Amino acid sequence: MAIDASGVMVESPKGLPDPLSYGSSVALELPPEVLRDMPSPTPNLHDVPEELLHITKLRQLGVELTTTCNLACVYCHFAPLTRRGKDAEQGMVENLIDFVKQFPVDYVTLSGDAEITMYKGWDEVARRMLAAGIELRTISNFSKGLFSEAEIDVFSQFREILISLDTCDAALLKKIRYRADLRTITTNMQLVRTRAIQMGRKMPHFVCNVVTHDINIGLADQTAAFALACGFAQLNFVRFVELEEVSGGKNDLRDNPNAQQVRRIRELPITEAAKAVRALQRAVDLCKGKIALHIQPGVVDEINLILNPAAADAKPIDTVAPGRIRTKQCLMPWDFFYVLWNGDVPPCCIVKDTMIGNVATKPLVDVINGDGIKEYRAGLLTGNLKPECQTCTYVPDTDTQTLTAHVRNYLSAYGKGAVAA
Numbered sequence: 262m263a264i265d266a267s268g269v270m271v272e273s274p275k276g277l278p279d280p281l282s283y284g285s286s287v288a289l290e291l292p293p294e295v296l297r298d299m300p301s302p303t304p305n306l307h308d309v310p311e312e313l314l315h316i317t318k319l320r321q322l323g324v325e326l327t328t329t330c331n332l333a334c335v336y337c338h339f340a341p342l343t344r345r346g347k348d349a350e351q352g353m354v355e356n357l358i359d360f361v362k363q364f365p366v367d368y369v370t371l372s373g374d375a376e377i378t379m380y381k382g383w384d385e386v387a388r389r390m391l392a393a394g395i396e397l398r399t400i401s402n403f404s405k406g407l408f409s410e411a412e413i414d415v416f417s418q419f420r421e422i423l424i425s426l427d428t429c430d431a432a433l434l435k436k437i438r439y440r441a442d443l444r445t446i447t448t449n450m451q452l453v454r455t456r457a458i459q460m461g462r463k464m465p466h467f468v469c470n471v472v473t474h475d476i477n478i479g480l481a482d483q484t485a486a487f488a489l490a491c492g493f494a495q496l497n498f499v500r501f502v503e504l505e506e507v508s509g510g511k512n513d514l515r516d517n518p519n520a521q522q523v524r525r526i527r528e529l530p531i532t533e534a535a536k537a538v539r540a541l542q543r544a545v546d547l548c549k550g551k552i553a554l555h556i557q558p559g560v561v562d563e564i565n566l567i568l569n570p571a572a573a574d575a576k577p578i579d580t581v582a583p584g585r586i587r588t589k590q591c592l593m594p595w596d597f598f599y600v601l602w603n604g605d606v607p608p609c610c611i612v613k614d615t616m617i618g619n620v621a622t623k624p625l626v627d628v629i630n631g632d633g634i635k636e637y638r639a640g641l642l643t644g645n646l647k648p649e650c651q652t653c654t655y656v657p658d659t660d661t662q663t664l665t666a667h668v669r670n671y672l673s674a675y676g677k678g679a680v681a682a
């Protein structure tokens with residue numbers, strides 16, 4: 262028995278990984294002989310036409326503002342306890358607001374690696390960005406307590422609100438997303454929806470994000486029913502990203518003796534995997550025609566590997582045709598930037614230990630077209646990948662011709678909104 266992937270999977274409309282929600286598909290494991298044959302990691306900017314290296318608009322800007330989080334989810338490698346307690350200074354906030362006023366940005370995601378609503382005055386930052394005509398999105402646990410009226414009002418003007426909610430079993434939720442309270446989350450959500458209706462505003466697109474693991478995958482149908490009952494417009498079942506996949510990632514939350522530890526889906530016994538299949542297929546039926554359901558291919562792959570272990574020995578299908586130059590299917594250096602609480606700008610949302618600039622010493626408008634990021638762009642376009650790109654498992658492989666066509670397409674899409682979902 263195996264999952265009928267065509268019946269279960271609903272692809273994301275953009276077909277692109279969603280930076281900052283940390284759940285995208287895994288790449289092929291590159292065999293050592295392929296890695297050896299890859300060109301050396303010294304991308305040369307002169308090998309690529311300048312028009313492909315320079316951006317004049319941005320699809321998404323991610324903003325961190327704080328490293329503090331109110332929860333301690335057992336599987337989180339992004340907001341370890343040791344990183345908490347740092348806040349953006351006002352100067353950096355002003356730099357970002359100046360940037361969005363002068364550079365075409367399709368939308369800003371106020372989120373980051375911790376919990377944005379823990380930043381004092383986050384709602385004022387959001388309000389100023391809205392006043393500058395920027396559309397806003399957030400990824401939040403919606404759990405810090407009941408939001409103030411000002412917070413509710415500003416959230417009701419967001420374009421998208423992705424709430425991390427792995428189960429509707431309140432006791433289980435509290436043990437895994439440690440301390441999260443289902444009542445707080447749902448009340449906050451309904452208050453935002455109430456405000457949008459009251460003010461005649463377009464309802465934010467509410468997304469329920471579920472990190473799947475051995476404990477909650479068998480409850481997929483119950484979670485889908487709950488998402489429908491709450492008025493979510495979309496439900497995502499995403500893959501549990503492992504610690505080794507996050508360069509510079511850390512997890513000091515697993516040691517909590519009062520929490521419930523979780524394992525990857527692939528560690529389920531076969532009877533539980535079969536139960537998970539039934540739950541997922543029922544979730545598909547429940548959502549059909551009502552809300553969008555995105556199940557990441559990695560989730561289905563892990564279950565299929567349990568049900569059909571022989572598949573694990575099969576060579577993965579190489580998506581790169583013979584004779585083509587291997588690269589990664591990644592647009593992040595062109596369409597997404599992420600500013601950390603201290604102004605540091607990494608090359609993408611996965612790399613945490615190498616920076617391409619800092620907005621305290623250089624305006625963001627210069628950082629996003631500086632030589633630092635152009636080296637990543639040139640590396641991807643030529644297959645001369647930077648070391649971080651070579652080992653990245655967040656995106657699949659492709660060839661340089663295909664990636665160049667995607668980049669040209671992105672760069673030529675005209676105007677605000679043209680490059681969004």
Ligand SMILES: C[S@@+](CC[C@H](N)C(=O)[O-])C[C@H]1O[C@@H](n2cnc3c(N)ncnc32)[C@H](O)[C@@H]1O
Nearest residue numbers: 283336337339374375376400401402425501502
């Ligand atoms: C790091 S959190 C930051 C935003 C906010 N604190 C929240 O939890 O929504 C961003 C997203 O990553 C997810 N996440 C955390 N650890 C993950 C992991 N190991 N694998 C996959 N997703 C993960 C969270 O559930 C959340 O949806």
Ligand code: SF4
Nearest residue numbers: 330332334337340375
């Ligand atoms: S996943 Fe949990 S611990 Fe990690 S940042 Fe979000 S709420 Fe905090």
